[in-house]
Amino acid sequence: MELKTKINAEDGKQDLMITREFDLPLELLFRAYSEPELIEQWMGTKVLKLETKKYGGWQFETTGPKGNLVQMSGVIHEFSQNRKITRTFEMANTPFGVQLEITEFEKLTDETSKVSMHVIYESVAQRDQVLKLPFAQGINWAHNRIEELLKSLK
């Protein structure tokens, strides 16, 4: 079975690519990125500010695993309807620096679409730290297919 969400993070590089295909028309996919009340539901964050235009700013807030307040913010450089969002991303009080995120939206068929998110970090070390972040947050996954496959190898 093909994985729906793919991550391409080459060694020694300070960027990564996240791609995902959706069983949604392009317009609906893009809407999920443009309306605060929708973002709040799928990202699980509070949207304090979202100015969907060039020179606009955005600010999200969520509660971390230890009850701590996590604040994210940045500036929007491009907001092209159904096509592209370019923004900066910074998580307050973390050593992860500022990321540049270029998110492109693509129509596949009338009923399917694709998102490609190119994330560029300040350094290789920072990228690798962010990749390891879900470990620190204690996200667990019940059915790790790779793990199962490797178990079956034994």
Next chain:
Amino acid sequence: MNLRRDVFQAIAEPTRRAILLLVASQAMTAGAIAANFDTARPTVSKHLHILTECELLEQKQNGREIYYNINAKKMKEVADFIEPFRKMWDERFNKLEDLMKNYKPKTDTN
């Protein structure tokens, strides 16, 4: 984490990834592995050397032959490194998809 960096270099190369998949099903000799590729034998040897060096492959002597085996433990370590991050995004995107599928009836159809 020098070791891990080497491992990522190793799996970034398509031929080496193909070798890992090949050897995942059964232990094979260098000759048997090379027979699966158009690449020159010394190139395949070089790949095997790199994969062995970063512990993704293990060598086992069987009589006169050296067999290459996948090191499941090391493979798991590598796979696990990105998997939680991927899973985090996968879950977010699943939510987005469910949310917008339900949203559908409310939108204008033009």
